Each structure stands twice: as structure tokens, then as C-alpha cells.
Amino acid sequence: MCGIVAYTGFRRAQPLLIEGIKRLEYRGYDSAGIATLNGGKLTIHKSAGRISALETAIAGQTLHGTCGIAHTRWATHGAPTDVNAHPHTDTAGRIAVVHNGIIENYRALHTFLSQRGLSFESDTDTEVLAKLIGFLYKGDLEKAVRAALREARGTYGIAVICADEPDRVVAARKGSPLIIGIGDGEFIVASDGAAIVQHTTQVIYLSDGEMATITPDGFHTTTLDDVPVTKEVDELEFSLEEIELGGHSHFMIKEIMEQPEALANCMRGRIDMSEDRVVLGGLAKYVRDLVRAKRIIISACGTAWHAGLVGEYLLEDLAHVPTEVEYASEFRYRNPIIEDGTVVIVISQSGETIDTLAALREARDKGALTLGLVNVVGSTIARETDAGVYLHVGPEIGVASTKAYLGQVTVLTLLALMLGRRRHLSQPQLHEYLLALSKIPDQIRDTLNQSDDIRRVAETYREAENWLFLGRGYNYPTALEGALKLKEISYVHAEGLPAAEIKHGPIALISDGMPVVLIATQGSQYEKVISNIQEVKSRGGHIIAVATEGDRQIREIANEVFFVPRTVEPLSPLLSIIPLQLLAYHAAVLRGLDVDKPRNLAKSVTVE
Ligand code: G6P
Numbered sequence: 153m154c155g156i157v158a159y160t161g162f163r164r165a166q167p168l169l170i171e172g173i174k175r176l177e178y179r180g181y182d183s184a185g186i187a188t189l190n191g192g193k194l195t196i197h198k199s200a201g202r203i204s205a206l207e208t209a210i211a212g213q214t215l216h217g218t219c220g221i222a223h224t225r226w227a228t229h230g231a232p233t234d235v236n237a238h239p240h241t242d243t244a245g246r247i248a249v250v251h252n253g254i255i256e257n258y259r260a261l262h263t264f265l266s267q268r269g270l271s272f273e274s275d276t277d278t279e280v281l282a283k284l285i286g287f288l289y290k291g292d293l294e295k296a297v298r299a300a301l302r303e304a305r306g307t308y309g310i311a312v313i314c315a316d317e318p319d320r321v322v323a324a325r326k327g328s329p330l331i332i333g334i335g336d337g338e339f340i341v342a343s344d345g346a347a348i349v350q351h352t353t354q355v356i357y358l359s360d361g362e363m364a365t366i367t368p369d370g371f372h373t374t375t376l377d378d379v380p381v382t383k384e385v386d387e388l389e390f391s392l393e394e395i396e397l398g399g400h401s402h403f404m405i406k407e408i409m410e411q412p413e414a415l416a417n418c419m420r421g422r423i424d425m426s427e428d429r430v431v432l433g434g435l436a437k438y439v440r441d442l443v444r445a446k447r448i449i450i451s452a453c454g455t456a457w458h459a460g461l462v463g464e465y466l467l468e469d470l471a472h473v474p475t476e477v478e479y480a481s482e483f484r485y486r487n488p489i490i491e492d493g494t495v496v497i498v499i500s501q502s503g504e505t506i507d508t509l510a511a512l513r514e515a516r517d518k519g520a521l522t523l524g525l526v527n528v529v530g531s532t533i534a535r536e537t538d539a540g541v542y543l544h545v546g547p548e549i550g551v552a553s554t555k556a557y558l559g560q561v562t563v564l565t566l567l568a569l570m571l572g573r574r575r576h577l578s579q580p581q582l583h584e585y586l587l588a589l590s591k592i593p594d595q596i597r598d599t600l601n602q603s604d605d606i607r608r609v610a611e612t613y614r615e616a617e618n619w620l621f622l623g624r625g626y627n628y629p630t631a632l633e634g635a636l637k638l639k640e641i642s643y644v645h646a647e648g649l650p651a652a653e654i655k656h657g658p659i660a661l662i663s664d665g666m667p668v669v670l671i672a673t674q675g676s677q678y679e680k681v682i683s684n685i686q687e688v689k690s691r692g693g694h695i696i697a698v699a700t701e702g703d704r705q706i707r708e709i710a711n712e713v714f715f716v717p718r719t720v721e722p723l724s725p726l727l728s729i730i731p732l733q734l735l736a737y738h739a740a741v742l743r744g745l746d747v748d749k750p751r752n753l754a755k756s757v758t759v760e
Contacts, residue, residue: 153179153180153181153226153252153754153755153756153757153758153759154179154181154223154224154225154226154238154251154252154253154343154758155173155176155177155179155181155223155224155252155342155343155344155347156221156222156223156250156251156252156309156310156311156330156341156342156343157169157172157173157176157221157222157223157340157341157342157343157347158220158221158222158250158311158313158321158323158340158341158342158366159172159218159219159220159221159321159338159339159340159341160218160219160319160320160321160338160339160366160367160368161218161219161335161337161338161339161340161368162218162337162338162368163218163338164214164215164216164217164218165188165189165215165217165218165219165220166186166188166210166214166215166216166217166220168340168351169186169188169220169221169222170186170203170206170207170222171350172222172340172342172347172348173186173203173222173223173224173347174203175344175346175347175350175395176224176342176343176344176346176347177202177203177224177749178346178403178549178550178551178748178749178755179224179226179344179754179755179756180226180551180749180752180753180754180755181224181225181226181754182200182201182225182226182227182232183198183199183200183201183224183225183227183232183233183234183236183237184198184199184201184202184203184205184206184222184223184224184225184237185197185198185199185206185222185223185225185237185238185239185250186198186206186210186215186220186221186222186223186239187220187221187222187239187241187248187250187313188215188216188217188219188220189217189219189220189313189315189318189319190215190216190217191216191217191318192315192316192318193315194241194245194246194248194313194315195215195217196239196241196248197209197210197215198234198235198237198238198239199234199237200232200233200234200237201232203224217318218319218368219313219318219319219320219321220313221239221248221249221250221311221312221313221321222239222250223237223238223239223250223251225237225238226754228254228277228759229254229258229275229276229277229278230274230275230276231275235273235274236274236275236276238250238251238276238278239282240274240276240278240279240281240282240283241282241286242282242283242285242286242287242289243270243271243283243286243287244286245315246286246289246314246315246316247282247285247286247289247293247296247312247313247314247315248282248312248313248314249278249281249282249285249310249311249312250278250310250311250312251277251278251281251308251309251310252308252309252310252328252343252758253306253307253308253309253326253327253328253758253759254277254306254307254759254760255277255278255280255281255304255305255306255308256277256305256306257303257304257305257306258277258280258281258306261280261281261284261303261304262280265280265283265284265287268287270283270287277306281300281304281308281310284300284303284304285297285300285312288300289314291316293312293313293314293316293317293320293322293365294322294363294365297310297312297322297324297363298324298363298376298378301324301326301363301376302376306326306327307326307327307328307506307758307759308324308325308326308327308328309323309324309325309326309327309328309329309330309343310323310324310325311323311330311341319367319368320365320366320367321339321341321365321366321367322363322364322365322366323341323358323363323364323365323366324358324362324363324364324376325358325359325360325361325362325363326360326361326376327360327506327509327758328343328504328758329343329344329357329358329504329531329532330342330343330357330358330364331343331344331345331348331355331356331357331358331530332355332356332358332364332366332371333348333351333352333354333355333388334352334354334355334356334385335351335352335354337368337369338351338368339366339368339371340352341364341366344756345388345390345528345530346395346547346549348388349388349390349391349392349395350392352388353387353388354385354386354387354388355385355386355387355388355530356373356383356384356385356386357383357386357530357535358373358383359381359535360532361375361376362374362375362376362381363375363376386530388529389529389530390546390547394546394547395547395549401741402550402737402741402747402748403549403550403748404550404551404552404554404641404737404747404748405737405747406550407548407549407550407554407555408554408555408600408730408733408734408737409600410546410555411554411555411558411593411596411600411730412593412594412596412597412600413593414545414546414555414558414559415545415555415558415559415562415592415593415596415726416593417544417545417546418543418544418545418558418559418562418563419562419566419589419590419593420544421433422566423566423586423589423590425586425587425590428573428579428582428583428586429573430566430567430569430570430573430582430586432541432563432566432567432570434539434540434541434542435523435539435540435541435567435570437539438521438523438538438539439570439574441495441521442495442521442571443571443574443575444493445473445493445494445495445521445571446473446474446491446492446493446494447473447474447475447476447491447493447494447495448467448473448474448475448476448494448495448496448497449475449476449477449478449483449488449490449494449495449496449497449515449520450463450464450475450476450477450478450496450497450498450499451477451478451479451480451483451496451497451498451499451508451511451512451515452477452479452480452498452499452500452505452508453479453480453481453500453505453507453508453757454505454553454636454757455501455552455553455556455557455560455633455636456499456500456501456505456508456553456556456557456560457477457479457480457499458557458629458632458633458636459499459557459560459561459564459629460477460497460499460560460564461477461628461629461632462561462564462626462629462630462725463475463477463497463499463560463561463564463567463568464476464477465625465626465629465722466564466565466567466568466722467564467567467568467571469568469722470568470569470571470572470577470585470722471567471568471569471571471572471575471576471577472572472575472576473571473575478511479507480498480505480507480508480510480511481507481511481760483511483514483515484507484510484511484513484514488514488515488518490515490518490519490520492519494520494521495520495521495522495523496511496512496515496516496520496521496522496523497522497523497524497525498511498512498515498522498523498524498525498533498537499524499525499526499560499564500524500525500526500527500531500533501526501527501528501543501548501553501556501560502526502527502528502531502755502756503524503526503527503528503531503532503533503534504528504531504532504533504756504758505533505756505757505758506757506758506759506760507757507760508533509532509533509536510760512524512533512536512537513536516536516537516538521538521539522536522537522538523537523538523539523540523541524536524537524539524540524541525540525541525543525560525563525564526540526542526543527542527543527544527545527547527548527556527559528547529542541563541566541567543556543559543560543562543563544559545558545559548755549748549755550747550748551640551641551748551749551750551753551754551755552637552640552641552736552747552750554637554733557633557729558596558726558729561725561726562589562592562726565585565589565722565723565726566589568722569582569585569586569589584720585720585722585723588719588720588723589723591719592719592723592726592727595716595717595719595727596726596727596730598717599714599715599716599717599727599730599731600730600734602714602715602731602734603734603738605714606714606731606734606735606738607734607738607742609696609712609714609735610735610738610739610742611738611742612712613667613694613696613739614739614742614743616644616665616666616667617644617645618644618645618646618661618666619635619638619644619645619646619647619666619667619668619669620635620646620647620648620649620654620658620661620662620666620667620668620669620688620693621634621635621638621646621647621648621649621668621669621671621732622648622649622650622651622654622668622669622670622671622681622684622688623648623650623651623670623671623681623728624650624651624652624671624677624680624681624684625675625676625677625721626675626721626722626724626725627671627673627675627698627724627725627728628648628650628651629725630671630698630724630725630728630729630732631648631649631650631651631669631671632648633648633729633732634646634648634669634671634729634732634733634735634736635647635648636648637732637733637735637736637737638732638735638736638739640736640750640753641736641737641739641740641745641747641750642736642739642740642743642745643743643745643750643751644739651670651680651681651684652680652684654684654687654688655687659687659688659691662688662691662692662693663691663692663693664692665692665693665694666692666693666694667693667694667696668688668693668694668695668696669696669697669698669732669735670684670685670688670695670696670697670698670710671697671698671728672685672697672698672699672703672706672710673698673699673700673716673724673727673728674699674700674703674718674721675721675724676721682705682706682709685697685709685710686709689709694711694712695709695710695711695712696710696711696712696713696714696735697710697712697713697714698713698714698715698716698728698731698732699713699714699715699716700715700716700717700718701715701716701717701718702718703715714731714735716728716730716731
């Protein structure tokens, strides 16, 4: 969702800011804008659409000044127009604000300011905040921002500049991340490390309720109530290379293809084959509580929820802990029951999804032990959980999650095995699973080799507007995730279901030639899946099967087959999703769609 970049230092701010917001494009946005300060003058450009439209709007004009702010907006209040794009200004046009989040009481503030004669141009909550800061400004930007935020309810990450205070950026956060990159005589503030890493890896993370005032000479941090806060300098844990395309046409295919290495990194140091042990250092302090857990609740959104569903199967099957999976958006408002011995695990690639964060806070307030399975190091969820495990799959830029999903499922597998061994799995059983797990990266590599065949199948069904994805047991979540991938980036209607459920309604949808994907890998429910295939086939559906290498029977009954190597059943989701990721990717490319920036979607959903 929305992205913020701000700069103060000795270099010209414009190119830095534009390049910075381009690094945040992947998060999803529909308009962009920039403001720079030069000799007491504020210059602003805003444009609906892509950043390239903003660049066209400022083409030929050099925006001077070594201090400025920029923004990519994902519309919430008001359509994605030039006027609604950020930055927004105060009435005098001296103060400019970029804002992520939502000011919930903006109507009341709007009325308050209107009654005092102020007028508004846009439909945004952010303009109300900018006007309020200007209304309260008495020659000290930091004070005015603090005073305004005292009146504002909701969530925000903001960066503010003022023509009367050149070189100064005031930043504040509540619920929307902000990171300050520390350079030599320069600072770059951003809502995401991707906009910073090119310049420095030394950063501080603002916490909720904190503000920073930054000039080229240094910065100071306080709480919103003006109590000084000392911040630790952290290191950004990824490189520029990792967030660049490296010869691939899209981030999504890059991330699909790098899954063998990503998974090897995720497992590194966590499997001790010599002693048949799983080592999850981040959970060390809480292993006893976990072993004694009476119930595990997993809460997440989107793809992470699908990973959580695999986690339910794994934790119940391998560790015998009663487990439920909850959509974070439901969990947070449902007054969930948290009893003694309940452990809540939240899963999030970004570590910033607002509903997942709220679910975590709900669980924590009710006394649960909270664990986070998160990819982005230093993100809010990672910092607010009692303990956790980083996925370590590297930055994920493609909006449609691929390698993070595999990382999530892998960490859940490790967790289930770690608990399983302490509860009831024997050493030889654990050994077998660990051996199988250590082979997974190479088996993924083999599966990826079928990319061209999968592309051909995507071509065959390129006109199909309705797809079904069916699976049972461990691969029911794979069906859901396969369908989600296709709809996210191809805008094709795709529904994922437990295979047996089709008889209770969806089978009515099946017509001649409709593509139906069936995950039919070898396992306890194989024969039942074969029966489901026959049911679909006899109604004219075209079967695209995901099956285990060497399965001859399936070749005879399916129209198309994608093969995955043989593994133990609980690990099958790690392989069977790979062809479905590739299928979605090729389908979107064949339709000429913007794979990495699908319409209406955001990488990190920071509003409810
Ligand atoms: C958005 C993304 C999805 C992601 C979901 C949860 O909807 O587009 O790909 O699965 O948010 O994100 P998280 O960062 O919490 O895993």
C-alpha cells in the first residue's frame, strides 16, 4: 500500500525521492507525488497513475533543493486523482505532508477547521491533517505536528516539511511503519527498507507513538508526548541485488525460480541431521510452554492464511496439538476465547498487515503466548510478538506471494516436527521427515524445470474464464493457494475447494472443457482423489492434475499432468504448489497483464 520517502542532506532530493518511490512501486499504488524545498520555496507535483506519469509531469523541470518528501498513494478516502494524491499542504501552502494510514476522526477535524474558515480541495483525510498542522503552526514544525497528532485518531506514518524550516523533516508513526536510514550528512526516511538500502544499511525503526526531527546534522527522537527516546541503530538485512530483477522479466518469476535457494536459506542451521534435531533459536525461551500448549491458534491473511491451514494439518498430525486457523480480520473482532495454555501464532510476510497485527494485539492482551512467523526483519509484528521465527527467504517484491508462502510452510513444518519429537514422534520417524525435508530444495529445482510445459498448458486454456482447484487433506490448502495465485494476477475467476465438497454444489458449474486442477499426489487420499477426477471428467471438465512422478494411472485419465517428485505426505504441499505458481504466472503473462503490479492489490495491506 502507500509508500513514503523523505530526504534531507546535501544531494539534490528530486532524483533520490523518485528513485525511492520507484522501489516502493511493488507495494501497490494508484497515484504519486513529490514536494521539494528550495530557498524557502515549496514545489509540489502530483499525478494520478504510475510514477512514470509523475515523471512526465515534471519533465524538463529540475526541482532544486536538498530536502523533500514523496509518496505513492493507494486510494482509501477519495478517488485516485491528481488532487487527492499526496503531498497535501496547509492553507498557506508552506507545509507539505505525506501520510500512510487513515485519520479516523477526519470528519470532526474537517468540521472544526471549516468552522474556522479553512477550505479544502481534496476528499482526503490527509489534507485535513496537513491543514490542522498549518493551523497549529507557530514557527516550530515539530511542535505543530505533535499538537496536531494529539488531536488525530487512527493510524499514520507521516513525513512533514515546512518552507520556513528548510532542511528539516518531521516524521511520526502510529500503526504505519517508518524507518530512518542514516548516511553521512544525509538521512532518508521511508516506509520500507527497499527505498533505503541503496544508500545505507544503517537504520533506526521508529516505534508506534514516536516522532523524529531530522536535519542533515542529525536527528532526535521523542514520544508523541515529547519524552526523549534513545534508539538503537539496526542493520538492514538485505542487499540491493535482492530487490532487483537480475535478468528476469518479472519479480514473480524471479521469486518462483529462486525458491530452492530461498528454502535452503530458510532451513539453514535449523536442521541438525547428526543429532536428529530441529533448532529454532527464536523460540528457545518458550519451548517448554509450546510443548505443553493445549491449543494453537494460527491467525493470518491471504496467502499466509493458506500457509496457516497447512500448519493446522501439520501440527495436529505430527505434534498432536489441537490447532485452528483464523482469518485475522475475523479473529480481532470476534472476542476469541483464549484459555491458559493457548498459543497464538501469527503469520505474515510483511510483518505489517494491519488485521494480523490487531489479531496479535488481541491475543496478547488476552494473555496468550504469541509467536510470529515473519519475513521482514524488524517489522512491527516481529517486534511485538513474544518470540518468533524469521522466514529468511529474502525480500519478496512480487505482489503475489510465492517464496514467502513456501518459507511459511517450511517453518510450520519445522515447528510441527520440533514439537512432535518432544510429544510423541520417535527419533527414527523424525529422522525420516528431516531427511525428506533436506531433499526439498533440489526437488523444487526439478519441478521448476517443467516451466515450459506449464506455459503450454496455460496457453491451451488462455480463454477460460472459470477454473476450479481441488485437493484433499494436506493439499486442500494447495488448491486454495493455487486458485488465489491465478485470480490475483490473471483476473480469472478461480475457486479452490476440498475435492469432496464439489458434490455439494460447485459440481453444477462444471461444463464442457472447463479446466479443473486436481492435486492428486500419492498419499492417504489418493484413491479418493481419483474418484473425484472421474466425477469431474464425466461432466465434461478438463483435468489438469498435479501428480507424483511415475504415476501412470493419472496419465491415462487426466488431460494434462504436472509431475512433482515423491516425498512424505506432510511435505507434499511444498512441492505441489510449484506448478500452480508457474501456471498462474504464465497465464497472466499470456494475457498481457502487469504480473508484479496487479490491479487493485497491494503487497502489504496496512488499512483495515
Ligand atoms: C496482501 C498480499 C498477499 C498477502 C496478504 C497478507 O493481500 O497481496 O499476497 O498474502 O496481504 O500479507 P502478509 O504480509 O501479512 O503475509
